[in-house]
Amino acid sequence: xxxxxxxxxxxxxxxxxxxxxxxxxxxxxxxxxxxxxxxxxxxxxxxxxxxxxxxxxxxxxxxxxxxxxxxxxxxxxxxxxxxxxxxxxxxxxxxxxxxxxxxxxxxxxxxxxxxxxxxxxxxxxxxxxxxxxxxxxxxxxxxxxxxxxxxxxxxxxxxxxxxxxxxxxxxxxxxxxxxxxxxxxxxxxxxxxxxxxxxxxxxxxxxxxxxxxxxxxxxxxxxxxx
Amino acid sequence: xxxxxxxxxxxxxxxxxxxxxxxxxxxxxxxxxxxxxxxxxxxxxxxxxxxxxxxxxxxxxxxxxxxxxxxxxxxxxxxxxxxxxxxxxxxxxxxxxxxxxxxxxxxxxxxxxxxxxxxxxxxxxxxxxxxxxxxxxxxxxxxxxxxxxxxxxxxxxxxxxxxxxxxxxxxxxxxxxxxxxxxxxxxxxxxxxxxxxxxxxxxxxxxxxxxxxxxxxxxxxxxxxx
Numbered sequence: 265x266x267x268x269x270x271x272x273x274x275x276x277x278x279x280x281x282x283x284x285x286x287x288x289x290x291x292x293x294x295x296x297x298x299x300x301x302x303x304x305x306x307x308x309x310x311x312x313x314x315x316x317x318x319x320x321x322x323x324x325x326x327x328x329x330x331x332x333x334x335x336x337x338x339x340x341x342x343x344x345x346x347x348x349x350x351x352x353x354x355x356x357x358x359x360x361x362x363x364x365x366x367x368x369x370x371x372x373x374x375x376x377x378x379x380x381x382x383x384x385x386x387x388x389x390x391x392x393x394x395x396x397x398x399x400x401x402x403x404x405x406x407x408x409x410x411x412x413x414x415x416x417x418x419x420x421x422x423x424x425x426x427x428x429x430x431x432x433x434x435x436x437x438x439x440x441x442x443x444x445x446x447x448x449x450x451x452x453x454x455x456x457x458x459x460x461x462x463x464x465x466x467x468x469x470x471x472x473x474x475x476x477x478x479x480x481x482x483x484x485x486x487x488x489x490x
Numbered sequence: 491x492x493x494x495x496x497x498x499x500x501x502x503x504x505x506x507x508x509x510x511x512x513x514x515x516x517x518x519x520x521x522x523x524x525x526x527x528x529x530x531x532x533x534x535x536x537x538x539x540x541x542x543x544x545x546x547x548x549x550x551x552x553x554x555x556x557x558x559x560x561x562x563x564x565x566x567x568x569x570x571x572x573x574x575x576x577x578x579x580x581x582x583x584x585x586x587x588x589x590x591x592x593x594x595x596x597x598x599x600x601x602x603x604x605x606x607x608x609x610x611x612x613x614x615x616x617x618x619x620x621x622x623x624x625x626x627x628x629x630x631x632x633x634x635x636x637x638x639x640x641x642x643x644x645x646x647x648x649x650x651x652x653x654x655x656x657x658x659x660x661x662x663x664x665x666x667x668x669x670x671x672x673x674x675x676x677x678x679x680x681x682x683x684x685x686x687x688x689x690x691x692x693x694x695x696x697x698x699x700x701x702x703x704x705x706x707x708x709x710x711x712x713x714x715x716x
Contacts, residue, residue: 275583275619278612320615323584323623328554331585357501357581358549359557385684386504389546393501397549420646426677428684451652458611458654 268347270338271312272365273355274331275324280314284460290315296341311342328360339368358397366401375487376404382412383431395439407442408432409479415449445479447472494573496564497538498591499581500557501550506540510686516541522567537568554586565594584623592627601713602630608638609657621665633668634658641675671705673698
């Protein structure tokens, strides 16, 4: 499956670091910016404002209109090539970035939104507002993922629900959405993201990888049916 | 100490829930909106867009200019009364909300910014950009707090650094900022926020309360000296 990831968190672009691609120069070709390909995951193309800043500590002090223009460029001017899936990672909220993505993807087919929450009420509350946004803007909800869902101590194997429990599944029920699954807190996963390492190849037996792969398969299945 | 909290996370107002004040109606007096007072903590006044929405699930689908206007109103039209400290809680980033707060507080004295990170590189990277923003806009950095800093298993007392280790302190050193302290992951603290309970009175002996109270005292000391 050829996947593209478009990172529209313009003030906090973290995906380049998590995928271990660093800060390569972005090249231009006739059909636009050439996305950056992650070494570890073949076929995974990435575009992020992180590649366009000269200094990694540079603050993107942009108001909404400038953000909107940048996102329009990301959607129209990146030479993604043939993709099966384009995943757009947005910051939290229901503001300029979200509106800009939808407006600029109008010409294309938007399959829907995957909403990620933690189990806590303050987080499900934010996602409830995102659901309202999706309904208002006519975006189908592909499902809800509960992240940071329990922590199994690697020393004693006891589980602690550090950020409460079950909020994602409950939210899915309440709103008639699909519950895609729960991803536990996992130092292996956050360690791999910290190092930009290939989590899938390093920890195929971890609980968090199991959860993520079940969720991905369900999503792909849904999209292929669409 | 009379403290006011202004929640300018317009798309994700979570402070009313965390302080257990629910969604009371906000009243008007001659000098503006009357803030909501938290029951448990005497003298703690709060203003948030959460109080102004009819439906808690309502999405605030606002672009930058509307956000900026709302924040201007929050700064000028709330009857805070006599305050020793006004704490403004912003969403992450360096965009409309942050610029609006600074512009509207120009007439007042802005003592500085408290920056909160997790230990991870993706989070310290975001905070490095916030530091650049503070330098550009002339805001003094009061210090850096490391949140989600290690988890002591309540079953076996072993510590797991779920989100890496030491990133906040290292960032403070690298940028010449004060390191205010590290707050561990604590189910007691997140549970109290989930219920809107009074954490200070319920768990005065917890490690996270110890860390928070040391940080608060250092900050107050700094502000009183200013």
